[in-house]
Amino acid sequence: MPRWLLAFVVIALPVCALPARAQEPIVNIYNWTDYIDPGVLADFTRETGIKTRYDVFDSLETLEAKLFAGHSGYDIVVPSNEPTMSRLIRAGALAVLDRDRLPNWKNLDPTLMRRVLSSDPGNQHGAIYLWGSTGLGINPARIKALAPAAPMDSWALLLDPAWAKRIAPCGIIMMDSAIDVVPSVLRYLGRSPDSADAADLAAVSKALMAIRPFIRTFASGGALEALATGEACLAMDYSGDVSQASARAREAGNGVDVRYVAPKEGAEIGFDMLAIPADAPHKDAALAFINFVLRPDIMARITDATHYPNAIPATRALVRPALLNDPNVFPTDAEVKTFFTIGASTPTADRARTRMWSRFKAGT
Numbered sequence: 001m002p003r004w005l006l007a008f009v010v011i012a013l014p015v016c017a018l019p020a021r022a023q024e025p026i027v028n029i030y031n032w033t034d035y036i037d038p039g040v041l042a043d044f045t046r047e048t049g050i051k052t053r054y055d056v057f058d059s060l061e062t063l064e065a066k067l068f069a070g071h072s073g074y075d076i077v078v079p080s081n082e083p084t085m086s087r088l089i090r091a092g093a094l095a096v097l098d099r100d101r102l103p104n105w106k107n108l109d110p111t112l113m114r115r116v117l118s119s120d121p122g123n124q125h126g127a128i129y130l131w132g133s134t135g136l137g138i139n140p141a142r143i144k145a146l147a148p149a150a151p152m153d154s155w156a157l158l159l160d161p162a163w164a165k166r167i168a169p170c171g172i173i174m175m176d177s178a179i180d181v182v183p184s185v186l187r188y189l190g191r192s193p194d195s196a197d198a199a200d201l202a203a204v205s206k207a208l209m210a211i212r213p214f215i216r217t218f219a220s221g222g223a224l225e226a227l228a229t230g231e232a233c234l235a236m237d238y239s240g241d242v243s244q245a246s247a248r249a250r251e252a253g254n255g256v257d258v259r260y261v262a263p264k265e266g267a268e269i270g271f272d273m274l275a276i277p278a279d280a281p282h283k284d285a286a287l288a289f290i291n292f293v294l295r296p297d298i299m300a301r302i303t304d305a306t307h308y309p310n311a312i313p314a315t316r317a318l319v320r321p322a323l324l325n326d327p328n329v330f331p332t333d334a335e336v337k338t339f340f341t342i343g344a345s346t347p348t349a350d351r352a353r354t355r356m357w358s359r360f361k362a363g364t
Helices: 003-012 038-048 060-069 081-090 103-107 110-115 140-146 161-170 178-188 198-214 222-229 239-252 283-293 296-306 313-317 333-338 347-362
Strands: 026-032 051-057 127-138 172-174 234-238 259-261 268-274
Touching: 026 283, 038 051, 038 283, 038 296, 051 060, 060 081, 060 178, 081 268, 103 283, 110 127, 127 239, 127 296, 140 161, 161 172, 161 198, 172 222, 178 198, 178 234, 178 268, 178 347, 198 347, 222 234, 222 239, 234 239, 239 259, 283 296, 296 313
Parallel strands: 026 051, 172 234
Antiparallel strands: 127 234, 127 259, 127 268
């Protein structure tokens, strides 16, 4: 048969004649870097027959750009409750969850779910996946060797240029996200973390520009490895990432000591949410995945792997005791009282912060 005729026959085949594998169920997941137990994905496929495609992002800006552009192709996304999830909800970018399809919703802590009501009224669009705080990852010995009197419990360790200058030789990493950084700087300066006031943002810009010469690099997910290997001695990062870095350093036996600090001025607490994009191509598979993850045995494994606490009380009996008793993973009530949350931001404030952040990164 001539090649052109064969091509015509193939093109003319009806959809029902396509190979069965083209119709295989799948769920496309977009989650943070180092934020799941890979075995959970394999077990989900084994139990449900639904395959997974798993992509990662390392900043809220990246996630927002993907979803606001539309037609991302993802079925599960994991935005932080503020400011990203509330923005996505206002834009109509997230689907309302069919709670009748989520029997394991009953496992969620109602007290924690109430904490995200301001972002997601009625808890209609998301379930808490994991949560944690934003603070400092430090290598105490290396910092003290350069600055014996450095304030190890304060944002000043990073944001006071006198200390940043002394610590710079052993490597300082800044989070590559205005969304995460600006509220903490505002808090350190004694301003409202939600402020969009021009004078407050000018103060943030001044504070950041003062330490810009001493920042080695900008990273989010990449800071974990740099801390674990000793490439950096100070990083602004998420609590669970620092805890993972500490564990990796111990496993490597490289003599690197990594610790997490929730600064005394206050650390931002955030909740990462399991959500479904409004235009998700496989909503049924997405609901099956969320319900699977909300099982205590599955969520306990995720906490063990990521070093982040979850919102399912029944996992307390299943999580490794070393993590359960680590206040950097499960903070004490006294620590939680010092934490702060942020509210929804406005487009005007977002644009101002983005412009300021671009100048800061460029050093101009």
